Amino acid sequence: MAGDGRRMKVIALDFETANEQRASPCSIGLAWIEDGQVARIEHHYIRPPGNRFARFNIAFHGIGPQQVADADEWPDVLERLRPELDGALVLAHNASFDVSVIRRTCEHYDVRPPSFDYLCTVQVARGVWPELSSHKLNVVCGHLGVDFAHHDAAADAYACGRVALAAASLNGVTHVRDLPGRLGMTLGRLSHDGYTPPKGAVGLRRARVHG
Structure with a gap:
């Protein structure tokens, strides 16, 4: 695993896609977590391959080909973000989706993916708030x-970061990096050599913290 959790960058991210293909990102939001709070948020539009959008996706997130016509494609966006992502701990709600967007889009353009450890906040939420009927981002954040x-990439990244921070607080850990160990989970890993998905604890109950 990369680096010391107390110095490592922690970044929550979220993608919106233009069509049924994972290799069609049209928007990415990022939220940096520092000193126990969301310290900075960024949003970037991305022009997907061929600028092809499906009606379902447009209805879902409200982004269409006009908004991204002048945006950079993924290789240029990635190169701007690579110094931030390489070596970071990345958080995503339903991380299998967001990491697959990165993997498939890098494959499409034949570019090297960033290298980072990642944590799925859906798995975190299932372990920390098992009483919820659903662990979708809007449901957890409503709780x-x-x-x-919802479905604005920057806002979703912010919300993902808030979920991780709330889970850390409830479990008595100062750093989000320490959550997997407390919850019996393992981090996932993405690099140019491939990827390893994270593992979540099944049926885990929230840790009892006495103050």
Whole structure:
């Protein structure tokens, strides 16, 4: 695993895609977690291959070909973000989707993917709040009282970061990096050599923290 959890960058991210292909990102949001809070948020539009959008996706997130006509394609966006992502701990809600977007889009353009460890906050939420009927981002954030504009990539990244911070607080850990060990989970890993998915604990109950 990369680096010391107390110095490592922690970045929550979220993608929106233009069509049924994972290799069609049209928007990425990122939220940096520092000193126990979301410290910075960024959003980048991305022009997907062929600028092809499906009606279902447009209805889902409200982004269409006009908004991204002048945006950079993934290789240029990635090169701007690579110094931030390489060596970071990346958080994503349903990380299998977001990591597959990176993998498939890098394969499409034949570019090297970034290298980072990652944690799925859906798995975190299932372990920390097993009583919830669903662990979708809007449901978990409703339980936590976190307001955000769902299906906006930057807002979803912010909300993902807030979920991780709330889980860390409830489990008595100072750093989000320490959550997997407390919850009996393992981090996933993406690199140019391939990827390893994270593993979540099944049926885990929230740790009892006495203050």
